[in-house]
Amino acid sequence: MRISKVFNAILLSGLCAVAINASAQEIPTLQNGVLTIGSDLTWAPFDYYDKNVPAGFDAELMAKISKGLGLTPRIDDTRFANLVIGLSGKKFDVVASALYITPARAKQIDYVPYLKTGGSLMTLKGSEFRPETVNDLCGKKVASLKGAAWVPTLTKLSSEHCTPSGKGAIGVQEYESSPMAAQALLSKAADVQFEDAAVAQMLIKQTKGRLEITSKTIIEPVVIGLGVEKGNTVLAAALTEQLDRLKQNGEYQAMLTAYNLQEPTKDDIAAAYSGK
Known part of the structure; x- marks a missing residue:
């Protein structure tokens, strides 16, 4: 009976690993198995270095999202004014850097809204x-x-x-x-x-x-979004799915509380895209 339980546990673990790997393989990234993230690490508390290690809300969030996708996160420290350019130039898979949603930027990149400030x-x-x-x-x-x-x-x-x-x-x-x-x-x-x-x-x-x-x-008040290349619907959907997972298990709300931030409403998001 004990052997059966152990075998089932191993089988379940193996199936989970296969599922994660399959999910990771389906997501188009610049480097296989890696999620390359553009962030300006001079903007605490959202993005900064803590003893030479990327830290802040975005680093924590992307670590959780990357884990759920079965990918290894790699943060490239890039000045804010060059983030959208870098995304369009295929230097990053995603921008996670307290990037405000504006109508002008929405013409250049796609967003996954996740914060309000x-x-x-x-x-x-x-x-x-x-x-x-x-x-x-x-x-x-x-x-x-x-x-x-x-x-x-x-x-x-x-x-x-x-x-x-x-x-x-x-x-x-x-x-x-x-x-x-x-x-x-x-x-x-x-x-x-x-x-x-x-x-x-x-x-x-x-x-x-x-x-x-x-x-x-x-x-x-503004809405912040993760930025992805225009038309990259597969990655945007994967990020949205992982964000929803973190909301459902309570990790997202715990992070909002710790950083004194808010979740945007549907009306907030609509206003951000319209510029009103």
Whole structure:
């Protein structure tokens, strides 16, 4: 009886392994058995290095997803502005780097939505300038991550509102990483930093309270998605299936709680794609 149980356990294990391997073989990846992931590892708490090892929400999530697919995850550290270009150029299978869903990007790549966040305005601690909304940024120098989704919003606001009303243009200063944008703020090369809300909280801790968030609510809530090459429906479906699995077993919600993030609703996702 015991031998029968052991044999059944071995048989079941073998069948599972075969199923995983078959699933992995069906998924088109750049390297056999490997899921190559593009991430900008300068954006804590989403993506960063911890003792030279990729860490953060995206690294944890992709490790779980890759395991479910029977693939080995490999994260390529790439600056944010080059992620979409790299995906289109077949340098990665997927981008997992807190990539906001925008109508413009949706024309270039396909998405698997998985998070909701938003922006915050941050200044030097004790600064007399305490902006609460984007309308307070007229005539100011704003530090930002290069290629961030809110840059076009600030440019439009500047040309359509700030300049015509005589309040002065918004000087958007784009940097290769969020820490570099924060350094510009710390050195007073910028008046304010427009940053993702979760990242802003992390930067405040890293600078030991030298910075503070002045906006009262999340600015322009946004949906984040995993990026895949346009038309790669097989990989997108596989990622979606694994994400659903993590939601069902509770691992996804546990991660959201740990990182103080939210799951996007269907309405949130629809609004992200439409730009409304």
